Amino acid sequence: MDTAEQEFLKALDGKLWKAADRLRNNLDAANYKHVVLGLIFLKYVSDAFEERQAELRHLFTEGAPDQSGDNNLYYMPRDDYDSDEEYEEAVNAELELHDYYQEKNVFWVPKQARWDFIKSTAALPIGS
Template sequence: MATNQKNGANLGFENKLWEMADKLRGHIDAAEYKHVVLGLIFLKYISDSFQEHHRWLESQLADPSSEYYTKDEEVRKRVLEDRDEYRAANVFWVPEEARWAKIQAQAPQPTIGRVIDEAMAAIERENPSLKGVLPKDYSRPTLDKTRLGELVK
């Protein structure tokens, strides 16, 4: 009896990863583009995780049956921006300037490399366990900013 089994898990982003690598292929060395792509994937992942928890908190703050519920709009805003609410849920705190939507909005700009470097630095400042770990060389002259912007879009 023949079975069609694959080793490994289907993570759901393999095609996107391949497309991202394809956009860079031929424009920078393969050893370099993997770092570019992996750094962006990490940035997108933590931003998505942050946004998911943010939406959950928002729904809990608005739900009268939730222990988080409050009518006070100012309290809601403070809770949504409280770093401890995210850390308690094992979610990295992502400062506003490092959130994917903010970065994506600047993707067409020639300064996108600097924007990403600053986002990585901001994430490291807010999350000491990541200090010195994240790549911060997206503004280097050898990296095509048009293609980088396309990756971010």
């Protein structure tokens, strides 16, 4: 690990401890662990979901063969749609289907439970 990475991790560690201290002031110790572990789990599943979603978007929009050399069965040809908006709507609708996530053992996360949504609707700015 280089010096920049070590400094970043040290700063991150400090920010996490400050946030934990603020949270501990408002919660009973017995309940604190449930909140923190729940948030950590939610962040993990949201990250895995977003990673799979990005992979799927690429598969839906790129017609190239997959890694094994087979044809991309997920590909959605742009020519099948009348407009770019219609195509984008179809891709976005396809991205919300649970089966694509379950086939790779990834939790499907509802829109209102996704980390970005929670972060954007937080009462206080992150880090305050």
